[in-house]
Amino acid sequence: MAEYQLKTPLSDEDIQKLQIGDQVLLTGTIYMARDAAHKRMVELLEAGQPLPVDLKGEVIFYAGPCPPKPGQVIGPVAPTTAFRMDPFAPAMYEYGVKGTIGKGPRRDMVKQACKEFGAISFAAIGGLSTILSRRVKSQEVVAYDDLGPEAIRKLEVEDFPLLVAYDAHGQDLYEQEIAKYENYNLNKGVGI
Amino acid sequence: MRIIHVDQIIETVAKLCWEACYYLPEDVVAGFRRAEKTEASPIGKNILQQLVENAEEAKVNHMPYCHDTGMAVVFVELGQDVHVTGGSFMDSIQEGVRTGYREGYLRKSVVGDPLIRVNTGDNTPAVVHTEIVPGDEIKITVLPKGGGSENMSAMKFLLPGEGMQGVKNFVLQTIKEAGGKACPPVVVGVGIGGSFDKVTSLAKHAVLREIGVHNHEQHIAQLEKELLEEINNTGIGPQGLGGTNTALWVPIETFACHITALPVAVNIQCHAARKKTAVV
Incomplete structure (x- = not known):
């Protein structure tokens, strides 16, 4: 489980070296989009239309922030549940998205898409919103303003803490780690 | 008047x-601290430490x-x-x-x-x-x-004969299906009995109970203890990334029910287990 400081856009070399469980501090531009924006974007892709923002080679952060208080860059923000974006993710990876950031396990379709298209599904800690908001240095709405908290935002982040959950080699961190701790206390005879 | x-x-x-939204209840933060001490997974331990820090930062800065x-x-x-x-x-x-x-x-x-x-x-x-x-x-x-944990909640009518074991199986099945999607460590609010509408309300009310306080009925308190242990044996862990702390508490509320029925509801509450009360 290595530690890396990486910059966006992620190179294919970066992606190939990442293994599940690696910790990444990510710096650079990322794009925030979640349920409603994905529905619209995948409809555009299916119709052969261009997306409102060029996301080829980019990293998408599945999230919707609180409004900023005066003087704040962004309100509290952390990833939303990634599995709701699973039906859209293979199409987005095929289009050229190189990484996604969410929380929680995902379906096999995402695992396979990461392997097939050379991409990563990262995990950040859900609900770590106060801490993570400090790693965002700027934000602007770049599409779908009408969606409010679900609009597409362009963010500049610095040392944004991530774990590699699904790598480009078909590995799954959730599956691997849960198996280690199933009945752990029972087997060790530890009472709770 | x-x-x-x-x-x-x-x-x-x-x-x-x-x-x-700004001030996570003390019983929840204390729950993170207890969990962090016993957590066997290094990833899980780190997550629990960060949740405590996040709660402190939110409190000091008056932020969600x-x-x-x-x-x-x-x-x-x-x-x-x-x-x-x-x-x-x-x-x-x-x-x-x-x-x-x-x-x-x-x-x-x-x-x-x-x-x-x-x-x-x-x-x-x-x-x-x-x-x-x-x-x-x-x-x-x-x-x-929050939406993530609410989405993973579930309700079922068991056969009365399925009894205690049936309830356990349904709660465990719901937690396993939710896994990391419900943002663990979670509070698992359980309702048993009542009608279709009442049982989900019981589960929701259960979530309001302070962590560390058991149901006053001895057999229900025992069920709470056993379920907490079994949920923490699933291996799901903090954020579903493996570990020995999946749930902080399993509060159960019960109500009378029809002779034909054994309704059970599970309302999952993510680690942002927020609640605040005032009296006017």
């Missing part, structure tokens, strides 16, 4: 909304602990000797939520029509549960309920 003006209700509800400031679920115990003046009581609850989410810089996470899905822009309507009780006070509790 006591006269209470709606302005007082609006102000109280508004304050409860942002206070609930989690960006998903939820759909507001408001529990009201309205004293029968209270006379509300100045407008509609139910409207005053909604106006309080509207004001609290605006002034507290909380996220507006509610869409008006579930199929057309246009954001209402002010986080209303809230879900309001009102009970008429003796007395001349109004007790109001705001539970800002």
Whole structure:
């Protein structure tokens, strides 16, 4: 489980070296989009239309922030549940998205898409919103303003803490780690 | 009889909304600390440490602990000797939520029509549960309920003969299916008994109980202990990334039910287990 400081856009070399469980501090531009924006974007892709923002080679952060208080860059923000974006993710990876950031396990379709298209599904800690908001240095709405908290935002982040959950080699961190701790206390005879 | 003006209700509800979102209850933070001490997974231990730090930072900076400031679920115990003046009581609850989410810089996470899905822009309507009780006070509790864990909640009618083991199996199955999607460590609110509507309400009310407090019925308290241990043996762990702390607590509430029925409901509460109460 290595530690890396990486910059966006992620190179294919970066992606190939990442293994599940690696910790990444990510710096650079990322794009925030979640349920409603994905529905619209995948409809555009299916119709052969261009997306409102060029996301080829980019990293998408599945999230919707609180409004900023005066003087704040962004309100509290952390990833939303990634599995709701699973039906859209293979199409987005095929289009050229190189990484996604969410929380929680995902379906096999995402695992396979990461392997097939050379991409990563990262995990950040859900609900770590106060801490993570400090790693965002700027934000602007770049599409779908009408969606409010679900609009597409362009963010500049610095040392944004991530774990590699699904790598480009078909590995799954959730599956691997849960198996280690199933009945752990029972087997060790530890009472709770 | 006591006269209470709606302005007082609006102000109280508004304050409860942002206070609930900024200041994670002490019993929940204490739960993280206890879990961190026993956690076997290094990833899980690190997550629990960060959750404690996040709660502290949110408290000091008066910021929401989690960006998903939820759909507001408001529990009201309205004293029968209270006379509300100045407008509609139910409207005053909604106006309080509207004001609290605006002034507290909380996220507006509610869409008006579930199929057309246009954001209402002010986080209303809230879900309001009102009970008429003796007395001349109004007790109001705001539970800002996040979407990730609510989505993983479930209800089932078991056969009465399935009994205690049937209940356990259903709760464990629900938790396993939820896995990391429900943002563990979670509080698992369980309702047993009542009717179709009552059982889910029991599960929701259970979530409000302080961590560390068992049901007063001995056999239910025992079930709570056993389920907590079994849930923590699933290996799901903090954030579903493996570990020995999946749940912080398993509060169970029960109610009488029909001779044919054994309804069970599981309302999962993510680690942002926020709740705040005030008495007017």
